[in-house]
Amino acid sequence: MNPETRSATPPAPAAAAPPAEVMVVIDDDYAMRLSCRQILTKMGYRVEVFEDGAAGLDGVARSKPPLVVVDLKMPGISGQEVIARVHELDPEIVIIVITGYATIATAVEAMKSGAYDFLPKPFTPDELRLIVGRGLERRRLQQEARRLQLERELLKRKFITFVSHQLKTPLVAIHQYLDVLLRLGDSPTAAEKRDEWLGRCIKRTEEMQDLIRDWLTLAQAEGGALTRHREPVDLGHLLQQIALTYEGLVSSSELALQCAIEPGALVVQADRQALSVLFDNLITNAIKYNRPGGSITVYGGEDAGEIRVSVTDTGYGIPEDARPYLFDEFFRVGGTAAPRTSGTGLGLPICRRIVTELGGTIEVTSETGSGSTFTVRLPVGSATPPQPGAQG
Amino acid sequence: MSRKVLIIDDDADFTEAVGVYLETHGYQVISAPNGREGLRLAKAEAPDVVLMDVVMDERTEGFFTLQQLRRTPGLERMPVFVVSSIYSSVPGFSITPEKSWLRHDDFIAKPVDLPRLLELIDARLNQAGTANASGGAA
Amino acid sequence: MKILKLPKEQLDFFASVLQQFGEVHAPVRTRAGYSFRALERWSEACLDYDRTVLPPKKYFLPPRETMLTYRRPDGYVAGSEGLNQKLVLFGVHACDIFALNLLDKVFAEGVFPDPYYRTRRRNVAVIGIDCEPDEHCFCPSMRADFVERGFDLFFYDIGDHYLVMVGTALGDDMVLATGPLFTPVADADIVEYKRRSALKKTKYQLEVDLRDLPEIFELEYGSEIWEELGRTCLACGNCSTSCPTCYCYDVQDQVELGSTEGPRVRTADTCLYSQHAAVAGGENFRHSQASRIKFYYYHKQRGFVMEHGRPGCVGCGRCIVHCPVGIHVVDVINRLRGVRDAVASH
Numbered sequence: 032m033n034p035e036t037r038s039a040t041p042p043a044p045a046a047a048a049p050p051a052e053v054m055v056v057i058d059d060d061y062a063m064r065l066s067c068r069q070i071l072t073k074m075g076y077r078v079e080v081f082e083d084g085a086a087g088l089d090g091v092a093r094s095k096p097p098l099v100v101v102d103l104k105m106p107g108i109s110g111q112e113v114i115a116r117v118h119e120l121d122p123e124i125v126i127i128v129i130t131g132y133a134t135i136a137t138a139v140e141a142m143k144s145g146a147y148d149f150l151p152k153p154f155t156p157d158e159l160r161l162i163v164g165r166g167l168e169r170r171r172l173q174q175e176a177r178r179l180q181l182e183r184e185l186l187k188r189k190f191i192t193f194v195s196h197q198l199k200t201p202l203v204a205i206h207q208y209l210d211v212l213l214r215l216g217d218s219p220t221a222a223e224k225r226d227e228w229l230g231r232c233i234k235r236t237e238e239m240q241d242l243i244r245d246w247l248t249l250a251q252a253e254g255g256a257l258t259r260h261r262e263p264v265d266l267g268h269l270l271q272q273i274a275l276t277y278e279g280l281v282s283s284s285e286l287a288l289q290c291a292i293e294p295g296a297l298v299v300q301a302d303r304q305a306l307s308v309l310f311d312n313l314i315t316n317a318i319k320y321n322r323p324g325g326s327i328t329v330y331g332g333e334d335a336g337e338i339r340v341s342v343t344d345t346g347y348g349i350p351e352d353a354r355p356y357l358f359d360e361f362f363r364v365g366g367t368a369a370p371r372t373s374g375t376g377l378g379l380p381i382c383r384r385i386v387t388e389l390g391g392t393i394e395v396t397s398e399t400g401s402g403s404t405f406t407v408r409l410p411v412g413s414a415t416p417p418q419p420g421a422q423g
Numbered sequence: 424m425s426r427k428v429l430i431i432d433d434d435a436d437f438t439e440a441v442g443v444y445l446e447t448h449g450y451q452v453i454s455a456p457n458g459r460e461g462l463r464l465a466k467a468e469a470p471d472v473v474l475m476d477v478v479m480d481e482r483t484e485g486f487f488t489l490q491q492l493r494r495t496p497g498l499e500r501m502p503v504f505v506v507s508s509i510y511s512s513v514p515g516f517s518i519t520p521e522k523s524w525l526r527h528d529d530f531i532a533k534p535v536d537l538p539r540l541l542e543l544i545d546a547r548l549n550q551a552g553t554a555n556a557s558g559g560a561a
Numbered sequence: 562m563k564i565l566k567l568p569k570e571q572l573d574f575f576a577s578v579l580q581q582f583g584e585v586h587a588p589v590r591t592r593a594g595y596s597f598r599a600l601e602r603w604s605e606a607c608l609d610y611d612r613t614v615l616p617p618k619k620y621f622l623p624p625r626e627t628m629l630t631y632r633r634p635d636g637y638v639a640g641s642e643g644l645n646q647k648l649v650l651f652g653v654h655a656c657d658i659f660a661l662n663l664l665d666k667v668f669a670e671g672v673f674p675d676p677y678y679r680t681r682r683r684n685v686a687v688i689g690i691d692c693e694p695d696e697h698c699f700c701p702s703m704r705a706d707f708v709e710r711g712f713d714l715f716f717y718d719i720g721d722h723y724l725v726m727v728g729t730a731l732g733d734d735m736v737l738a739t740g741p742l743f744t745p746v747a748d749a750d751i752v753e754y755k756r757r758s759a760l761k762k763t764k765y766q767l768e769v770d771l772r773d774l775p776e777i778f779e780l781e782y783g784s785e786i787w788e789e790l791g792r793t794c795l796a797c798g799n800c801s802t803s804c805p806t807c808y809c810y811d812v813q814d815q816v817e818l819g820s821t822e823g824p825r826v827r828t829a830d831t832c833l834y835s836q837h838a839a840v841a842g843g844e845n846f847r848h849s850q851a852s853r854i855k856f857y858y859y860h861k862q863r864g865f866v867m868e869h870g871r872p873g874c875v876g877c878g879r880c881i882v883h884c885p886v887g888i889h890v891v892d893v894i895n896r897l898r899g900v901r902d903a904v905a906s907h
Binding site for chain 2: 573574576577580584585599600601602603604
């Protein structure tokens with residue numbers, strides 16, 4: 032797979048259920064089917080009704096609804112059996128049981144078979160609406176939990192790599208240096224090498240500290256802790272502030288940094304610190320992977336309902352076969368003309384995680400030999416932007 | 424004539440520390456930061472023994488470099504010690520020298536126990552020495 | 562058959578475990594195309610290739626080998642170069658494995674099996690991999706798009722994992738040596754495997770009717786197509802050299818004046834070459850190019866059937882890709898059948 036760009040697009044944050052979703056209602060009572068259909072259609076769903084369990088199961092298999100309303104007492108296949116069979120098709124379908132014969136016993140039995148909730152007839156439209164809403168929310172949370180668990184699994188695996196290789200490598204180097212120095216004792220070789228080697232040991236401990244710091248940042252970003260505190264932030268202002276802090280580093284690296292921010296407020300609803308981490312990483316990369324005499328351009332603007340920020344460098348570019356892996360933890364682009372740089376390998380994963388939590392996307396375009404551009408898109412934030420000079 | 428050790432490892436500090444230690448014990452040390460360079464040096468410099476790291480630019484680079492080494496005429500029997508910090512901890516991964524067609528002499532975990540390293544190298548080279556003396560194939 | 566799955570991201574670990582069993586060879590991209598080579602590093606391996614220039618038969622029927630060295634007056638010493646080398650071929654397509662199974666019929670079975678071929682077959686492990694057909698593939702027509710034997714392991718891509726079928730005890734040893742990286746297959750994996758399998762069937766662009774092909778060839782023995790092809794064909798032999806089931810060879814004793822020893826050398830040969838059918842005395846049974854290309858087709862699609870029960874062709878498409886003058890096997894067959902415009906202009 033050789034995409035020109037790689038987009039890390041998160042699923043759209045679930046607000047209200049999308050109107051086109053199908054609901055299935057199974058009840059042998061004509062009036063009940065009609066009224067359920069009316070209520071659910073008013074909520075914005077498409078509704079399919081069936082008058083017996085067999086037809087209902089067919090319908091479920093075909094339409095794959097997120098939710099099914101079923102009457103317990105029906106001729107033919109009983110409601111209980113429908114519950115069991117629906118869950119065989121898809122264990123995540125929310126099942127709401129309705130019946131005129133409401134007893135505690137039937138309620139308990141239905142729940143034990145896997146129904147989400149139980150609504151005795153007669154019920155008001157509000158009651159049905161409430162239960163359907165709660166059921167769908169529960170389903171969304173279940174799916175979210177599963178996704179997070181998968182991610183946690185992945186992170187755990189990466190953690191093992193992190194500990195067993197990333198951290199262990201500098202530790203091994205320090206150990207060897209110190210061990211050899213000890214064994215060499217008072218020899219002239221030891222005297223000659225001591226200062227240099229102790230200096231290298233310190234450098235490697237700094238490397239470990241960077242790794243641990245970045246790993247913790249990534250873990251925080253994963254847990255949502257880094258993006259918890261949302262407020263309206265004027266990105267244009269923030270970017271210019273960040274750019275200022277890099278002035279010294281940029282000039283000592285013989286590079287030029289320019290900001291091209293569109294006039295007008297570029298407001299996003301986000302955690303200020305998270306945004307700083309995000310753009311710090313991108314700008315640091317642009318400096319690190321650049322060429323002497325090159326430049327870094329930070330662009331910010333509004334584009335079709337989104338805030339777009341891009342960081343462009345004039346470095347060696349990123350080879351196409353590396354792009355699918357670019358945002359992976361500890362991935363390093365190998366075999367290019369660029370000299371191997373230091374770094375933790377966690378910068379881009381952190382960026383991706385922050386952008387995802389903020390509901391945006393990040394992608395890269397690159398041309399080997401001329402440079403790369405990282406583009407972040409974030410949803411436009413509402414509310415009045417802070418006065419310039421206030422919180423910055 | 425001092426015996427020559429080739430260290431193939433991408434960590435310059437590790438190479439420096441172990442290399443200096445070996446030098447103070449009378450070995451001549453050459454080094455390479457990756458498999459490709461390592462192969463080139465192995466062919467060009469004819470070391471007596473090789474210390475090969477596994478994870479370099481690629482996770483399994485050491486093994487494939489060893490494979491290339493073994494199919495290079497003249498280097499099939501070169502003593503090679505595989506040195507690695509992680510392979511002892513990858514679950515279920517078993518590379519015991521006897522089972523391996525790939526023929527490496529021993530697997531040494533990092534950080535390296537330096538006196539033991541000296542013993543292993545010494546023992547292996549003496550073995551090679553007697554084999555040569557009695558006319559065994561090189 | 563044991564079926565397991567392996568995460569794609571652990572493939573490099575698996576490949577280094579394989580090194581315990583032999584030198585790992587896999588398709589590598591070269592200037593000329595893809596080629597099975599010993600790997601220098603895992604990232605060189607290119608497992609989603611269309612076809613290698615030369616098929617894996619080069620490992621079992623080397624283009625040139627010394628069968629024995631004769632030594633007067635002692636007799637001879639059997640050749641052994643490279644015979645006992647343990648190799649693992651990683652990433653062999655089903656059509657090529659099928660072809661090896663066909664070559665087994667010629668060289669490994671029967672009353673006089675070829676000991677050189679058999680030893681190599683024993684010492685070279687075969688790990689198959691699934692593939693994406695391109696516009697030159699027609700293995701389903703030749704019933705060679707799936708193999709149930711002839712491999713130690715077979716890998717099927719199911720997204721983030723490979724579904725792995727274990728074919729032999731050696732394959733099982735490889736799985737055991739890799740340990741917990743192999744996990745059992747889940748229902749979702751089966752669904753995905755079937756989905757991809759069904760999708761693959763729709764991607765083939767070439768089709769040949771195999772049903773009475775030998776008989777059609779018999780009936781069209783006198784067709785003018787052969788003369789026509791004879792005028793176009795250069796007798797370069799690319800088709801045969803790159804064909805995974807072509808196996809003709811020539812054996813020569815290399816003698817020097819006054820010497821008492823020398824090698825008996827077997828070299829690959831092809832019926833397309835002008836001297837292939839020449840015999841001592843000067844008679845050449847297939848002197849014209851037309852007769853040679855006719856023989857090539859006849860042996861592959863008819864003669865092989867008489868000897869071994871099915872055509873030798875596996876539909877890999879190499880002869881199509883390598884012919885410098887555009888002779889297209891499916892085109893030829895369909896013309897013999899009387900099917901017009903069966904193939905988009907090649």
